[in-house]
Amino acid sequence: MxxxxxxxxxxxxxxxxxxxxxxxxxxxxxxxxxxxxxxxxxxLSELRTTSPSPDNQKLTAAGNDSSKLSGLDSNGIAANPHVPNPDHTHDFMSYAGIMEYASPVPGDTVVGMRHFLTALQELKAGKRRKVRIAYFGDSMIEGDLITGDLRDSLQRFFGGAGVGFVPVTSVVASFRTTITHTFSTDWKDYHYKNSPPSNITLGLSGHTFYPGGGSWVKYSPVKKPLLDKFQEISLLYGPASEGTVTINDKAYTLSGNAPVNRLDLQQDTAQPSLMLRYSGSAQPFYGVCFENGNGIYVDNYSFRGISGVELGHLSADMIRRMQQERPYDLVVMHYGANVLFRPELTDYSWYERPMKKVMDSLRQDLPGTSFLIVGTADKSYRKADKYITAPGVEALLKVQHDLAAGHGTAYWNLFAAMGGEGSMVKWVEGDTVMANKDYTHFNRTGAAKVGALLYKAIMNEYRLAQQP
Structure with a gap:
């Protein structure tokens, strides 16, 4: 050739x-x-310009409205409650930030955390005095874990000082480090788990306390920044029967027949502790609130061993009255550890049904209030010779996400934020131990990290809300 x-x-x-x-x-x-x-x-893929997929072409042809494709109506509000706002077009299982959804109820303008974020902006601008968060949860937050660190970070940025609501008695009082709390043993505690009589109205914490013959409770501040003094104090109690409460040796006559009544006090700095004694016929008490100046406050409503369904036992009248006496701009619901009692269970329809009713009631009783549902943390169990993420975790996260999407609330996936699949093993067995050997609960170090992660997620939303 x-x-x-x-x-x-x-x-x-x-x-x-x-x-x-x-x-x-x-x-x-x-x-x-x-x-x-x-x-x-x-x-020629590298040379092409992006064009709609056939499915998107069909949607465009049907509506010819780009706002529908992004899940927004003409006012920038999510048109489809199951489509996140445009800043959060992410997979709910892997996204570590907060996702916000519009309410599917006609005429309901509450969107995710929009009300709460607006309140924060007004607080920072000096247009309002206080912003409050009610943080509901199980043993994951008892002893002010997670909430204590979240509160500290928020108050350092937005102002305010004080621990917020503290019940009359608590099974974890000796464990809590954000306030010193002691009490007599003769208080009668009615709560979710001991079948209170029908005439007993439970407080927002799930507890109502009745004094005995010589009941007392004492609160003292701790030597920590923002927690070292009492200034604005509010005693929350039920319908009064002309009893007398003695606070730091000064007598006050209680009055009011509403489901929740409030007695406001200013603390004398010469007496840093608060000693309360009651005399008279038995009447209900809920707790004491501690605040100091304008700013943000986080109330810890922990209750060991519950799933969140128990909130359905709260009286609508009590919730509405509580909102009048101590209004909340954000309600956080952090549950899951007690739902995952069978790690291999993946059908949580039995949980979703009553939780829908709980969310329906709370959204109705707290109109205009923002809600944030916290997806469960990772939970590991031993299978064969190692610990792995329970199969039920992903199934429960989907239920919690759907509750948020279906009720116009915000959603934060703690499982994703802490690292996703297998993260609990790393938190338990890593060089820095951040969770307990039950592979379920955080220790103080881990709780502090979770509080920091949630603070970061909230601040990301706050900064996004400030953008034009």
Missing amino acids: SGKNKSAYPFYIVLGTLVCLLGLSQLNYSFSYKDFQFRKVDM
Whole structure:
């Protein structure tokens, strides 16, 4: 063969290769073997401009409104409650930030945390005095874990000082480090788990306390920044029967027949502790609130061993009255550890049904209040010779996400924020131990990190809300 013909070989090889690739690009099937997958090739993909998929083309043709594709109506409010706002078009299982949803109820303008974020902006601008958060949860937050660190961070940025609401008695009083709390043993505690009589109205904490013959409770501040003194004090109690409460040796006559009544006090700095004694016929008490100046306050409503369904036992009249006496701008619901009692269970319809009723009631009783549902943390169990994430975690997260999407609330996936699959094992067995050997509960170090993660997520939303 001549040299001239040989010189054409490279051209023939390149041409043949292009023809083969062009032919392969027209194959309309896929084949996979183990980790290899053969798909249709688009040789011009890098040269194309982005165009809608066939499905999106159909949607555009049907509505010809780009706001519908992003899940927004013309006012920038999510048109579909199951489509997140445009800043959060993320997979709810893996996204570590907060997702916000519009309410599906006609005429309900509450969107995710919009009211709360607006309140924060007004607080920072000096247009309002206080912003309050009611943080409901189980043993994950008892002893002011998570909430204590969240409160500290928020108060350092937005102002305010003080621990907020503290019940009359508590099974974790000796464990809590944000206030010193002691009490007599003769208080009668009615709560979710001991079947209170029908005439007993439970307080927002799930507890109502009745004094005995010589009942007392004492609160003292702790030597920590923002927690070292009492200034604005409010005693919350039920319908009064002309009893007398003595606070730091000064007598006050209680009055008021509402489900929740409030006695406001200013603390004498010469008496840093608060000693309360009651005399008279038995009447209900809920707790004492501690605040100091304008700013933000986080009330810890922990109750060991519950799933959140128990909030359905709260009286609508009590909730509405509480909102008048101590209004909340954000309600956080942080449950899951007690729902995952069978780690391999993946059907949580039994939980979703009553929780829908709880959310319906709370949204109705607290109109205009923002809600944030915190998805469960990772929970591991031993299978064979190692600990792994329980299969029920993902199933429960979907239920919690759907509750948020279906009720116009915000949603934060704690599981994703702490690292996702297998993260609890790392938190328990890592160089810095952040969770207990039950592979479920955080220790103080881990709780502080969770509080910091939630603070970061909230502040990201706050900064986004400030953008034009």
